[in-house]
Amino acid sequence: xxxxxxxxxxxxxxxxxxxxxxxxxxxxxxxxxxxxxxxxxxxxxxxxxxxxxxxxxxxxxxxxxxxxxxxxxxxxxxxxxxxxxxxxxxxxxxxxxxxxxxxxxxxxxxx
Amino acid sequence: xxxxxxxxxxxxxxxxxxxxxxxxxxxxxxxxxxxxxxxxxxxxxxxxxxxxxxxxxxxxxxxxxxxxxxxxxxxxxxxxxxxxxxxxxxxxxxxxxxxxxxxxxxxxxxxxxx
Numbered sequence: 001x002x003x004x005x006x007x008x009x010x011x012x013x014x015x016x017x018x019x020x021x022x023x024x025x026x027x028x029x030x031x032x033x034x035x036x037x038x039x040x041x042x043x044x045x046x047x048x049x050x051x052x053x054x055x056x057x058x059x060x061x062x063x064x065x066x067x068x069x070x071x072x073x074x075x076x077x078x079x080x081x082x083x084x085x086x087x088x089x090x091x092x093x094x095x096x097x098x099x100x101x102x103x104x105x106x107x108x109x110x111x
Numbered sequence: 112x113x114x115x116x117x118x119x120x121x122x123x124x125x126x127x128x129x130x131x132x133x134x135x136x137x138x139x140x141x142x143x144x145x146x147x148x149x150x151x152x153x154x155x156x157x158x159x160x161x162x163x164x165x166x167x168x169x170x171x172x173x174x175x176x177x178x179x180x181x182x183x184x185x186x187x188x189x190x191x192x193x194x195x196x197x198x199x200x201x202x203x204x205x206x207x208x209x210x211x212x213x214x215x216x217x218x219x220x221x222x223x224x225x
Contacts, residue, residue, distance in 0.1 A: 004154070033212075042115075042200050042215030043155070056212050090154055092213075100213065102147075102154030 004093050004103035012109045021076040021106045025093030032074040035090040086110045114138045115203050117216035130188040132219050134201030141203040146186050149198045191223045
């Protein structure tokens with residue numbers, strides 16, 4: 001079992017660009033959540049997807065959007081990147097009622 | 112507004128001694144609490160959890176205590192081992208579910224010295 005896998009592991013983007021991060025959930029999991037972890041802070045909830053629909057959303061602007069595919073994998077898109085978007089982006093998968101398993105994260109640096 | 116707070120950014124203990132990590136919360140609607148451990152370059156790993164209907168949960172060397180009246184929980188690691196050195200996050204949920212929107216504290220970096 002590969003667990004939760006995220007790609008890429010590291011990414012450098014320029015202000016104003018757009019970025020797409022990808023997540024493959026643990027086998028058998030149908031729910032994917034995304035978190036942003038800034039340096040020295042705890043992860044902050046961005047949104048959660050279940051059955052290809054956004055189920056819950058945290059306090060993030062509309063520049064942050066996502067998608068879940070029929071195979072339960074997910075993408076996080078961020079438009080018009082700001083320097084403050086530099087962070088570790090974590091994906092967590094679970095069953096709708098179950099423990100969340102995290103991937104290793106994608107380190108995004110905006111310059 | 113930080114609803115889950117870990118006021119100690121770091122903690123250093125000697126191998127074999129007890130490590131106590133603390134966490135405070137402000138939202139009385141939280142009814143499920145979790146501790147995660149995070150090594151560098153890895154995602155957080157679930158460690159132990161506790162429901163608000165309990166005041167203690169134990170799993171091997173790890174015990175979590177919950178004081179609802181004080182809105183405080185703590186993680187005890189006994190005995191501490193060098194491999195326990197990591198960042199520990201406290202997280203909370205409301206809605207009687209152990210999935211959904213996790214609210215994390217800022218983390219405490221534990222160093223266990225041999």
